[in-house]
Amino acid sequence: MKKIHVGFLLSYDFDKLRLSIPPVYKHADRIFIAQDENFLTWSGNKFEVDPAFFEWLKEFDVDNKIEIYRDNFYIPTITPIQNDTRERHMLSLKMGIGNWLIQIDSDEYFVDFGSFVKQMRKYDSFLDNPAKTPVQLSGFHIDIYKYVDEGILYVKNTCKALYATNYPNYKQARQTRERIIYLDGFTFHESLSRSEKDLENKINNWGHRDEVNPEFMDKWKRANKDNYQEIKDVFYLNGTQWKELGFVPVKKMDEIKRHFAETKEMEITPFFLWKKNFGQWFKFLTKKTNHDYEKYF
Template identity: 60%
Template sequence: MKKIHVGFLMSYDYEKLKFSIPPVYKEADAIFIALDKDHRTWKGNPFTVDDSFFSWLEAFDVDNKITIYKDDFFIPDLDTIQNDTRERTMLSEQMGMGNWLVQVDADEIFLDFKKFVTTLRTYDHFLDKPEKQPIQIAGFLINIYKYLDNGILYVNEPTKVMLATNYPNYKRARNTKQRVIYTDNVLLHECLARTEEDLKFKLENWGHSHQLNDEFFPKWKKANENNYKELKDLFYMDPKIWKGLGYLPSRKLDTMKNLIKTQDNLKLSSWFLMKKNFGQWFKFLFK
């Protein structure tokens, strides 16, 4: 009880787990990886997993913390976001009530998971009776828009992400629609930073496939270090959510981490977090 359990979803982009699992491994008490038993996406399309990945996982898991949880995660009568939500719920049930249930996507990389664990520990009292005081702990994503030859394009404003909960009554993907506590923990998000072929496959199979706008992909294809300042309204659903892009002149993770610290537009102020958290506290005060 009151342990840090981290869950990942394993699908067509499973190779990205080689980068998202290591940052959380040391501080996590246990790690669970959900994999459809028939290797199907939420849309029902098949994907393959090379045996070398399981060899890597076995060699990496020196403390025997990792469990692969296989189940039927594709229901034909559900759309992709419903299958997404269902799988996350089933995964968290496997991870166990009474613990912090952290879910990290394969393309999300914690910059400082130890700091996040320290944050969670200040809220351990929410684990005593989770059904009576459901809570979500959120952080922020720095969304990598596109890898270029000598650097990356990123969305120039962090976006919130639900990372942990004490009560996994998910309503949509990782969102339980309960009170949120916002923290200044940050992750890199490689959601769109793929080859053109891989990105097309992702867009056809992920939980938001039915919500894509027609302007997204042409803008993504032409974006580069010379024209990125001219491109606006870039989000794959409502374009205005991502208003513009920034550029970092490196593709090395350690260098990117240091460069991110120097970007004023990516910093989360204490005042910003205080306002967000007061609003959430007041919203749920009488619920």
């Protein structure tokens, strides 16, 4: 017990796992990949996986850490976001309570997972009795909004990303609504930065299918290097969560990482972390939360 267990979800954008698995492989004790046994998305649509992906996975897994977990993750009588939440719960149970249960989406690429794990280990006492002391561990996203001809558009404000928990009483996707412990860790997030066809496919099949801001897609289509400063409030749910876009004249992931490492424009300061964590500690001194699993699980 008290292992570092990392879970991924395999679906229509399976090929992005070639980028998201390698950054965490060395520091994970086990990796679990959840795949619907009938190749159905949370909306009940079929997806296909190129057999070459599984060949790559087998060749890559030199330490025999990776296990594919197949089950029925689509229930037609519940909503896409409930199917999303249910799958994450089932995956975490497979990973085993008593370990750190980390879930990383296929389009999230960790910058320094080793550092994140080192910080997590300071909180291993929360693994002694997870049901009594449930917590979430959060890092931050750098959201790549769109690839354009000359580089990338990115969201100028960082966004929390709830990667890990000790107790999988998820309420919506990875959100348990328990106390959050913020750590200094980043992923680059390609949630929206894909072709228009692939983005529309994602919107029709992801957990947020029924929640998308109707203005979102028009803004995304219009955004380019010349007008990005004029386009505001670009988040796909509540637009104001992502207020502004920035531009970087590089497109390869290693160049993107180098740019943000050198400029430090998205850096999280120790004081910022202290303030966030103190606020969470104080808030949950008296707040009562619902530790129960959702009934539809």
